[in-house]
Amino acid sequence: MTREQTINLGAGPSTLPTSVLTEAARDILDYQGTGMGVIELSHRSSTFQNLLKQTENDLRKLADIPDEYAVLFVQGGGTDQFSATLLNLLAAYASRNPDAPTPAVDYVVSGAWSNKAIKEAQRLFPRVNVACDVRKNIGDASQPIPRPSQWNLSQDAALLYYCDNETIHGLEFPVDFIQELPEDYRKRVPIVADCSSNILSRPVNIRDHGIVFFGAQKNIGPSGLTIVVVRRDLVVDPDALQAQYLPPIPTMLVYKNMLDNGSLYNTPPMFPIYVSGLVFQKLLAEGGVPSITKVNQDKADAVYGALLASPNVYRLNVAHADFRSKMNITFRVLGEDGEPSEEAEAAFIKLCGEHHIVQIKGHRSVGGVRTSIYNATSLEQAQTLASVINKFAGK
Ligand SMILES: Cc1ncc(COP(=O)(O)O)c(C=O)c1O
Structure with missing residues (x-):
């Protein structure tokens, strides 16, 4: 899988902007023409x-x-x-x-x-x-x-x-x-x-x-x-x-x-x-916290919207809308009996994998699925996740 294709929704360590990592890759060898990488400098310099x-x-x-x-x-x-x-x-x-x-x-x-x-x-x-x-x-x-x-x-x-x-x-x-x-x-x-x-x-x-x-x-x-x-x-x-x-x-x-x-x-x-x-x-260059807040709201709306549209397939872990995280969306996938099913969750995670959406297994203490859509996840990536949520529910 290439980096461009991958939608890494891991809870942390998590995805970072590609432009940042590209710059870091350069500076790790030579920081600002010092002839030394950024991690080779004295911290007192x-x-x-x-x-x-x-x-x-x-x-x-x-x-x-x-x-x-x-x-x-x-x-x-x-x-x-x-x-x-x-x-x-x-x-x-x-x-x-x-x-x-x-x-x-x-x-x-x-x-x-x-x-x-x-x-x-x-x-x-x-x-x-x-x-x-x-x-x-x-x-x-x-x-x-x-x-x-x-x-x-x-x-x-x-x-x-x-x-x-x-x-x-x-x-x-x-x-x-x-x-x-x-x-x-x-x-x-x-x-x-x-x-x-x-x-x-x-x-x-x-x-x-x-x-x-x-x-x-x-x-x-x-x-x-x-x-x-x-x-x-x-x-x-x-x-x-x-x-x-x-x-x-x-x-x-x-x-x-x-x-x-x-x-x-x-x-x-x-x-x-x-x-x-x-x-x-x-x-800062992209408008700071006010801009990213709006993007994060749109991302969360896309993903929660898809989950809530199929209540017979998904159950959100946090019942109160006001308390649902915009960063870590946690939910269970239900089996045919309407109860959380590890088998259904495995099938969901597999389908996500086919769409290059990775690192979404819920934490071992709560199970289920966790999709973390931090700042570095784009709206487009969140929309792709929403479409896979819909696709799975339609099956
Ligand atoms: C909300 C929160 N607090 C604290 C921690 C612990 O952080 P660390 O692993 O850096 O000790 C985590 C780790 O994921 C976290 O999510």
Whole structure:
């Protein structure tokens, strides 16, 4: 199969724009006439530092990141941020409330990734509160997901954590959903969003959050890079604090170390940073987040429209239209008895393969089919998927 033919709908690492990879292929041998490839430069060279600065500036423009937020380029994946967000925000709480007893931390559980985050928090900290667990409602149209005003919130929370787009379950919160949290809570409690699988696919209001983090390997670039956008006043030195509940934080997880050293505390993930920078430039040239939001809406409309047109053949995993992800569309294929059928799913995946649509098997924990239509998937490719969905249903 050739690259031109292939429609790669993998959930991550996922498809990247061909023009970006073509440029990267050239620069990997010789970056800007230095005679050295971009991954052979010293990370302390002015060439790389300029690249890093440009990448940060472009991201700031794209995501509308105000100056009072720092942008950190780190390693360790989204998974490291499950502990880093918790530990750094406990330190920020201890710094603001030096004499307060152990605070609580609030978590919204909406799928596999926020569940991993809360599990990590429970390993590290005793007062973890489930603000809301919507997992049992995902497939149930009659049980709406509670509005934030109904969540079980702690009076003394050091953070509220949620995952904006659950890559495995295909549940995405509506834009600005968390603005429905009580105003006094929002002012008091830093909100953490894991936007790994929907960043730059639609607007996210950074100012509503204490931290927004995302792994690169879906909408942005190669794996190996995670970007943390954190309000500067939340970045404190944990070693200067006395709070009994605050465990020592491993050096690489301390945001202050990254901030004070311009993300160059140690050797950064240079190649993913470089490729992400190219993706940012491309997105800016094409009209930024407002333009891609519209394209993504059209893509999602095409695919969901085809699935919903054949309810006796497909069952969407997320029942509520408002919560269906525009990035990861997850569904079951039904057998003749109207129930999910692995055999029917295998036949569907086979037909997709014949149309060069690949990497669409659902995550092993939920089964079924998952088609990920990130920014680099074109409207035309999504329409091809929709036509195969229709073709299969017509058989
Ligand atoms: C929403 C979300 N959060 C976190 C992660 C974990 O990221 P990583 O594999 O980079 O640790 C993933 C991975 O797919 C994800 O989709």
